[in-house]
Amino acid sequence: MNKIESKRHIVVGTAGHIDHGKSALIKALTGYDPDRLKEEKERGMTTDLGFAFLGNDVTIIDVPGHEKFVRHMVAGASTIDFVMFVIAADDGPMPQTIEHLEVLKLLEIRKGIIVITKKDLVKDDWLILVTNDIKKLMIGSFLENAPIVAVSNTTGEGIDNLKKILDELIAQTQAKKDRGIFRLPIDRCFTIKGFGTVVAGTVFSGKINVGDTLVLLPHNKKVKVRGIQVHNEKVMQATTGFRAAINIVGTEKDEIKRGDILAQPGYYEPSNFLNVSLYLLKSAEKPLRNLTRLRIHLGTKEILGRIVLLDKKTLQPGDKAMAQFRLEKPAVSDVGDRYVIRTYSPQTTIGGGSIIESKATKAKGFDEKLIEHLQKVETGDTVTMIEENLLANFEVPQKIDEIAHDLNLPPSEVRAIIDKMISENKAILLDKTRGLYYLQSNFGRLNAKILDVLTNYHKTNPTNIGIPNLELLKNINKAMDKSLMNYALDKMSKQKSIKTSDDNKISLFDFKVTLDKELDAAIKKIERLYLDAVYKPPSYDAVLEQKLGDEKTIKRAHRYMIDSGILISVGESIVFHHKYVAEAKENLIEYLKKNKEIRISQFRDMLGASRKYVLPLLIYFDTHDITIKRGDVRILGQKYR
Ligand SMILES: Nc1nc2c(ncn2[C@@H]2O[C@H](COP(=O)(O)OP(=O)(O)OP(=O)(O)O)[C@@H](O)[C@H]2O)c(=O)[nH]1
Ligand SMILES: [Mg+2]
Numbered sequence: 001m002n003k004i005e006s007k008r009h010i011v012v013g014t015a016g017h018i019d020h021g022k023s024a025l026i027k028a029l030t031g032y033d034p035d036r037l038k039e040e041k042e043r044g045m046t047t048d049l050g051f052a053f054l055g056n057d058v059t060i061i062d063v064p065g066h067e068k069f070v071r072h073m074v075a076g077a078s079t080i081d082f083v084m085f086v087i088a089a090d091d092g093p094m095p096q097t098i099e100h101l102e103v104l105k106l107l108e109i110r111k112g113i114i115v116i117t118k119k120d121l122v123k124d125d126w127l128i129l130v131t132n133d134i135k136k137l138m139i140g141s142f143l144e145n146a147p148i149v150a151v152s153n154t155t156g157e158g159i160d161n162l163k164k165i166l167d168e169l170i171a172q173t174q175a176k177k178d179r180g181i182f183r184l185p186i187d188r189c190f191t192i193k194g195f196g197t198v199v200a201g202t203v204f205s206g207k208i209n210v211g212d213t214l215v216l217l218p219h220n221k222k223v224k225v226r227g228i229q230v231h232n233e234k235v236m237q238a239t240t241g242f243r244a245a246i247n248i249v250g251t252e253k254d255e256i257k258r259g260d261i262l263a264q265p266g267y268y269e270p271s272n273f274l275n276v277s278l279y280l281l282k283s284a285e286k287p288l289r290n291l292t293r294l295r296i297h298l299g300t301k302e303i304l305g306r307i308v309l310l311d312k313k314t315l316q317p318g319d320k321a322m323a324q325f326r327l328e329k330p331a332v333s334d335v336g337d338r339y340v341i342r343t344y345s346p347q348t349t350i351g352g353g354s355i356i357e358s359k360a361t362k363a364k365g366f367d368e369k370l371i372e373h374l375q376k377v378e379t380g381d382t383v384t385m386i387e388e389n390l391l392a393n394f395e396v397p398q399k400i401d402e403i404a405h406d407l408n409l410p411p412s413e414v415r416a417i418i419d420k421m422i423s424e425n426k427a428i429l430l431d432k433t434r435g436l437y438y439l440q441s442n443f444g445r446l447n448a449k450i451l452d453v454l455t456n457y458h459k460t461n462p463t464n465i466g467i468p469n470l471e472l473l474k475n476i477n478k479a480m481d482k483s484l485m486n487y488a489l490d491k492m493s494k495q496k497s498i499k500t501s502d503d504n505k506i507s508l509f510d511f512k513v514t515l516d517k518e519l520d521a522a523i524k525k526i527e528r529l530y531l532d533a534v535y536k537p538p539s540y541d542a543v544l545e546q547k548l549g550d551e552k553t554i555k556r557a558h559r560y561m562i563d564s565g566i567l568i569s570v571g572e573s574i575v576f577h578h579k580y581v582a583e584a585k586e587n588l589i590e591y592l593k594k595n596k597e598i599r600i601s602q603f604r605d606m607l608g609a610s611r612k613y614v615l616p617l618l619i620y621f622d623t624h625d626i627t628i629k630r631g632d633v634r635i636l637g638q639k640y641r
Helices: 022-030 038-043 067-077 095-106 124-138 159-172 368-377 382-392 400-407 411-423 440-460 469-476 482-494 517-533 540-545 551-563 578-595 600-607 611-623
Strands: 010-015 050-054 058-062 082-088 112-117 148-150 183-192 196-202 207-209 213-217 221-230 233-235 237-239 243-249 261-263 271-280 293-298 301-309 320-331 338-343 349-357 427-431 436-439 498-500 505-508 567-571 574-577 597-599 627-630 633-636
Touching: 010 022, 010 067, 010 095, 010 159, 022 050, 022 058, 022 082, 022 112, 022 159, 058 067, 067 095, 067 293, 067 301, 067 338, 082 095, 095 124, 095 338, 095 349, 112 124, 112 159, 124 148, 148 159, 183 243, 207 221, 221 237, 271 368, 293 320, 320 349, 320 368, 349 368, 368 382, 382 400, 382 411, 382 436, 382 440, 400 411, 411 427, 427 440, 427 482, 436 440, 436 482, 440 469, 440 482, 440 498, 440 505, 469 482, 469 505, 482 498, 517 551, 517 574, 540 551, 551 567, 567 578, 567 611, 574 578, 574 611, 578 597, 578 600, 578 611, 578 633, 597 600, 600 611, 611 627, 611 633
Parallel strands: 010 058, 010 082, 082 112, 112 148
Antiparallel strands: 050 058, 183 196, 183 261, 196 243, 207 237, 213 221, 213 261, 221 233, 221 243, 271 320, 271 349, 293 301, 293 338, 301 320, 338 349, 427 436, 498 505, 567 574, 597 633, 627 633
């Protein structure tokens, strides 16, 4: 292990109006000029992000101040731990001072230091005035109580003092929280001769090792990590919070853009729909209307998309809403990621918030269930997220890996939470070998639904002994998982709330067919027919032709007799009285025990009926494992040997 790997890493950003001395400050602090592009040097203006190292474990990201480049500023600021907020003494607060402050607030940057530059250009009393202006501006923001340091980048005055305060702030800064699965939003990409493609960025979560296979998103391209550098030193591993330059194999520089994501395969997914919470700045001049086209700054990416307000018709400045972004190009994000929105044209920052669901499906406004769900998972609490995930899967039990994938969480963490839920009786392990889990409250709902369907079925079909398995499933939900249904039915049978007939008809446990007199009489007449016929039973049509009564009643009686097992349909439209099926079975078993095998002709002689009746019965015995067909003969089934 390299010494750097065990340390934490802090990313500091600059912010502030154009020409206020952000880049000069970095040079004064580190000796390194972050304006690396030729154009930047020529124009004396930062146009893109710049990077410099301070000591061993701090990276400073320099951002441009020009209003045209706010998108780069947002990309830079999205990964920082705290900010050096720069205001020139001679100018005082200016438009991008205010816009950058809003962006930082929306991104929920919580810490910072205010640096007043160009101290050498102003008199002391002016400096006091400017300082007071700045203090007023910061009231109510995270910078309200931040240290204020005045420096001159030109003379170096105050820089040592600033370094001291920076060191303290760095020591106080907490490392980024790690959600476990590796993700790095790319903010730079370049090639190095002899190495190939290198991407750089801040590790948002998880860790990577040299040799790992990763996926480049949203392209969905597999790449391999050939080497990692942190602070210009080769390392074997980079963890959450570190800025890393990663040499990857499997893609070309031209295919990669700022805003692309390097991730552990199998979790993060590009999505066109993001469910979010949104705050509209008080300074936004107009209410935000549904379906407004916006610029969404997420991670290091800018994407165009429309907003769908979920719980309001329009959003007033200073107000909050639940919303969905419908993006023009898919983006990769995770719960809790902060974003900023800017108007399409002219470009101004009007609001921001956090991602609640990064793999959402298309939503409509005022869907109460969805809003309630989003309010629950908004905090990013993993237990709640897993509960909600299971709750949403009413039809299908879930595997640990599926939940982990859905929520971008390590399977070990999901397993630990589910185990706890099981011990608290909140979840059930449905199938041990397949590892299927189901929410207890959904199981209660499913039980209630089954009872409901059965109650209704009995009401409309009082002479049917029960509902066929498949019909029950369809009545609950067509997408219902079969193994889940069987589990529920089995459990309910054991609890004696339902029962299942021999031919898989399900009824309430206490249900009894109510037979009226007419039906009862018809049953008796039909039964006589079948009893008399022995092994040459009448066909259904033949029964009807007997005109034993009103046709509707006869049909109902016949149906009931089959359902209740008085008659047994053996296939090929052949129906026997159950008494003869049982008798044939007994004789057959006895015969086979003695003679080992039987031919159809022998069975036919045994029953004294023709092949037309006998063969379906024999096949019926095959399917019930009483006999096994071996060429031209039948032998005894396993369980009767
Ligand atoms: N006298 C004086 N000049 C300064 C000081 N800091 C910066 N400057 C000058 O101010 C000009 C702008 O400085 P930069 O550091 O490029 O400003 P910036 O904030 O990075 O500007 P953008 O990146 O374009 O937003 C340069 O000419 C600097 O030399 C300072 O403390 N004193
Ligand atoms: Mg600059």
